[in-house]
Amino acid sequence: xxxxxxxxxxxxxxARHPALLSVASAATxxxxxxxxxxxxxxxxxxxxxxxxxxxxVHAVRSQIFREKGTGTQPxxxxxxxxxxxxxxxxxxxxxxxxxxxxxxxxxxxHGFSVEMFFAQLxxxxxxxxxxxxxxxxxxxxxxxxxxxxFLRERYSDEGxxxxxxxxxxxxxxxxxxxxxxxxxxxxxxxxESSLRRILRAEATKEDELERQIERARRxxxxxxxxxxxxxxxxxxxxxIRKKIMSVLQTTSCLGGYERVLALKDxxxxxxxPLFAGPALVMLAEDEENVLAPSSPTxxxxxxxxxxxxxxxxxxxxxxxxxxxxxxxxxxxxxxxxHCYNPLIEAWxxxxxxxxxxxxxx
Numbered sequence: 001x002x003x004x005x006x007x008x009x010x011x012x013x014x015a016r017h018p019a020l021l022s023v024a025s026a027a028t029x030x031x032x033x034x035x036x037x038x039x040x041x042x043x044x045x046x047x048x049x050x051x052x053x054x055x056x057v058h059a060v061r062s063q064i065f066r067e068k069g070t071g072t073q074p075x076x077x078x079x080x081x082x083x084x085x086x087x088x089x090x091x092x093x094x095x096x097x098x099x100x101x102x103x104x105x106x107x108x109x110h111g112f113s114v115e116m117f118f119a120q121l122x123x124x125x126x127x128x129x130x131x132x133x134x135x136x137x138x139x140x141x142x143x144x145x146x147x148x149x150f151l152r153e154r155y156s157d158e159g160x161x162x163x164x165x166x167x168x169x170x171x172x173x174x175x176x177x178x179x180x181x182x183x184x185x186x187x188x189x190x191x192e193s194s195l196r197r198i199l200r201a202e203a204t205k206e207d208e209l210e211r212q213i214e215r216a217r218r219x220x221x222x223x224x225x226x227x228x229x230x231x232x233x234x235x236x237x238x239x240i241r242k243k244i245m246s247v248l249q250t251t252s253c254l255g256g257y258e259r260v261l262a263l264k265d266x267x268x269x270x271x272x273p274l275f276a277g278p279a280l281v282m283l284a285e286d287e288e289n290v291l292a293p294s295s296p297t298x299x300x301x302x303x304x305x306x307x308x309x310x311x312x313x314x315x316x317x318x319x320x321x322x323x324x325x326x327x328x329x330x331x332x333x334x335x336x337x338h339c340y341n342p343l344i345e346a347w348x349x350x351x352x353x354x355x356x357x358x359x360x361x
Contacts, residue, residue: 035067035068036065036066036067036086036104037065037066037067038063038064038065038066039064039065039066039103040064041064041123041124041126041127042127042130043123043126043127043130044119044120044123045123046118046119046120046122046123047061047116047119047120047123049119050115050116050119054113054115054116056111057116058108059108059110059111060108060111060112060113060116060258061108061116061120062105062106062107062108062116062117062120063105063106063108064103064104064105064106064120064124065085065086065103065104065106066101066102066103066104067093067097067101067102067103067104068097068101069096069097069098069099069100069101069102070097070098070100071097071098071099071100071352072099072100072132072133073099073100073133073134073135073136073163073348073351073352074099074100074101074102074103074128074133074135074136075096075099075100075101075102075103075135075136075137075138076103076104076105076121076124076125076135076136076137076138077089077096077102077103077104077105077138077139077140078105078121078137078138078139078140078143078144078146078147079104079105079106079107079140079141079142079143080140080141080142080143080171080331081141081142081220081256081259082220082244082247082248082251083224083240083243083244083247084104084106084107084243084244084247085104085105085106085140085143086104086106086243087240087243087244087247088140088333088334089102089138089140089333090236090240090334091236091333091334091337091341092138092333092337092340092341092344095341095344095345095348096138096348099136099348099352100133100135103124103128103135105117105120105121105124107255107259108255109247109250109251109252109255110251110252110254110255111252111254111255111258112255112258112259112261112262113258114146114149114262114265117146118146118149118150118153118154121150122150122154122158122160125137125158125160125161125162126158126160129160129161133163134161134162134163135162135163136162136163136164136165136166136348136351137162137164137165137166138165138166138168139165139166139167139168139170140168140169140331140333141168141169141170141171141330141331142171142259142263144167144168144169144170144171144172145170145171145172145173145262145263145266146262147165147167148170148172148266148274149266151165151274151275152269152274162275162277163277163278163351164277164278164279164280164347164351165275165277165278165279165280166279166280166281166282166344166347167279167280167281167282168282168331168333168340169282169283169284169287169290169291169330169331170281170297170301171263171291171297172266172268172296172297173263173266173267173268173296173297174195174199174263174264174266175268175292175294175295175296176268176291176292176295176296176297176298177191177192177195177263177290177291177292177295178192178195178196178199178292179192179292179293179294181196183294189289189290189292190219190222190223191216191219191220191223191290192292194212194215194216194219195216195260197212197215198212198213198216198256198257198260199260199264206253209253209257210253213253213256213257216256217248217249217251217256220248221245221248223290224241224244227329227332227334227335228241228335231335237334240334268296268297268300270296270300270306270309270310271309272309273309273310273311273312274310274311275310275311275314276312276313277313278313278314278347278351279311279313279314279315280314280315280317280343280344280347281301281307281311281314281315281316281317282316282317282318282319282340282343282344283298283301283302283316283317283318283319284318284319284328284329284330284331284332284336285318285319285320285321285327285328286327286328286329286330287329287330289329289330290329290330290331291330301316302316315347317343319336319339319340319343320339321336321339322339
């Protein structure tokens with residue numbers, strides 16, 4: 001009753017005084033800035049070793065941020081192409097903090113190196129392990145490709161311990177987003193078209209590459225704006241919207257291109273377990289809005305036998321909206337947090353219970 005009275009009143013007040021929402025958005029941004037602080041692991045042997053070999057190391061080094069939590073189960077967040085990890089889970093932050101501190105890996109704006117990213121991630125996990133903590137790694141979309149490669153190529157050789165993984169709308173290879181040239185059944189998606197042009201572009205032709213990256217920027221902006229249609233945006237939405245648009249504009253042509261190349265270099269395989277520990281994979285009910293119809297990852301995760309081999313102790317859940325006409329699209333953690341959060345919270349709660357850890361679902 002209180003909610004049904006207060007919300008309309010707040011909406012009328014904001015409509016009459018739009019400056020109030022601007023002030024609230026600015027205040028929200030300031031509070032986030034104060035809570036989420038730059039972080040440096042106490043020991044960084046892998047990163048420091050790479051610094052001697054990689055040219056322009058600062059151009060490819062991700063920024064790590066930390067938000068203090070109250071529990072002993074930290075979470076490491078790896079974002080998609082956009083937005084940054086610090087904005088992607090705005091509506092999951094409180095949930096994560098109840099279990100432990102949250103660590104965010106924001107990609108560099110002016111370049112990207114898979115080798116450097118793996119080194120930073122391994123150093124961070126090792127630093128947490130030294131404190132007796134086993135982090136959950138929470139990856140989104142393109143970030144799942146990086147996590148998948150890390151688990152297959154580095155994890156077993158590094159002597160690291162991860163408490164669990166969460167993959168949200170996983171994109172594990174280029175074929176998940178871009179079909180072969182001749183396959184156009186069902187129409188060509190906007191993102192698919194943009195990525196195909198970027199992959200065809202020659203890195204030496206800067207003007208052409210810049211045009212295609214700018215096209216991709218408009219595509220990601222359109223996808224975000226589409227999610228906002230017919231919604232009442234809170235001051236939190238508006239605050240992170242400003243950050244997301246800033247990321248799109250300040251990520252250089254080379255930075256965007258090298259992330260796409262990182263996905264191009266990733267190969268999907270359904271042979272053997274990807275992660276033997278507790279895992280949660282969340283697929284949106286309308287993944288096909290972004291993923292290609294022939295996506296090998298989507299096909300594998302919808303096959304009971306294959307997904308059981310990939311994640312022996314994992315569960316794959318479809319995230320659906322209870323509201324007619326409001327289907328959940330790819331990685332919609334911001335606009336459909338009310339659909340994602342109950343699944344995430346239940347999984348974390350089971351993970352925290354030693355007696356039930358063997359049946360995390």
